[in-house]
Amino acid sequence: MNLPEGYSSWDMTSHTLGMAIEHDFWATSAQTLPVLALAQIIEARAIMSRWSRNGRFSVLQRIMMVTWAVPIIAYGYLIPSSLLALRDGAVPDYYAAIITNVVSVGVGVLILSPMLNILAYANSGAIAHSVVFLYNLGRRVRFLGLSLWFWRWRGKLREVILLMQEKVTRLEVERAKVDDQGFSSAPIASELDAHLERWSDRLSDMLALWGELESNSAKFQARKQRARDRRPADVRAFEVGFRRSLTDSEPTLFAFPGDTSRRRRWARRRPSNFGRLRGSQLAGRRDRRPGGRRIR
Incomplete structure (x- = not known):
């Protein structure tokens, strides 16, 4: 065009x-x-x-x-x-x-x-689960990193302890052989004693470090378990707070025929109605049982 x-x-x-x-x-x-x-x-x-x-x-x-x-x-x-x-x-x-x-x-x-x-x-329950999951995502990632760190160093420390135990066992065997040779091997025995004492001290330090690592691992697992046990309560608390933030009372669209939410709302407004009643009407209501029968 x-x-x-x-x-x-x-x-x-x-x-x-x-x-x-x-x-x-x-x-x-x-x-x-x-x-x-x-x-x-x-x-x-x-x-x-x-x-x-x-x-x-x-x-x-x-x-x-x-x-x-x-x-x-x-x-x-x-x-x-x-x-x-x-x-x-x-x-x-x-x-x-x-x-x-x-x-x-x-x-x-x-x-x-x-x-x-x-x-x-x-869907406040699903929203609460999602929010709590995202809120705890950083903690879960941090816990995962610490778990991997524990397992990695635990394996390395176990290997070091096994090697040191083998070294100490070998020195003890050599020291026993030297004792069987008599007085002529006294310098060798003193040198082996020094090596054995040094390696025994190192093994004791490694075993102490192993015990400390196991103690920290137990505390870490207990902390993870407490966080895992607290999660349903956090979800429930967030769900209740989220519902209360959306509405002060139950929405009328959720009031089914058998629901008592409307009765509860009427009960909350009842004191203002009592204030408008005359004395004779109020006395007539006071002398009645909850079922409606008059008290004689």
Whole structure:
């Protein structure tokens, strides 16, 4: 397709898009964007009202707040553009594509935000296991390195001790042979005694080092076992804290017909109802048994 001189393909696309955009599109956008913004704000307030205020597990909360803020800011920027397009049409044509994408993203956020909160609450156990595993990953790698170090030096030390024991045994055998030869081998015996004493001291030092290494290895294994035994409690504590950070009470979507969560919520509100009762009504309630029968 031959374009006029000075007329690029982008200008041609923009012109074609502008021809395709009708006046009803801007009118619909000016009506739809405020409704979506209001729905997004109401949904965000409804979900945030169930969040805990302790601020300990706020990663998911920050992600959801950013997810809400982006469409709301886009709505605030595009609503005046739609109104300006209705007035005189002085709006770039690519705003139509931006509005279409923002509306699609906004509807998706409206649908996925409660589902993300519910899925995070329902899968809090798996999330807790993953977080605790990642938190302990450095410790596990460090424990693995120390285990390899223990096994490596334990094997080398065992080889050295075996060689030194063989050396001491050989010196003792030679010393016994010298004793059998009589008085003429006294210088050799004294020299062998010096060697035997030196090698015996070295063997004693190596055995002491072996005992210290075994003691440290036992302490290390006990520490690993304590960390392994503490892991379920850490997972449970993180799961409980994560659930409490998402909601102060049980979500209503989890209240099945046999669930007593609504009764518990009513029980928490009961003192305010008692405060509104008259004295005669309150006395009539006090003289009744828990089953409803009057006390005589």
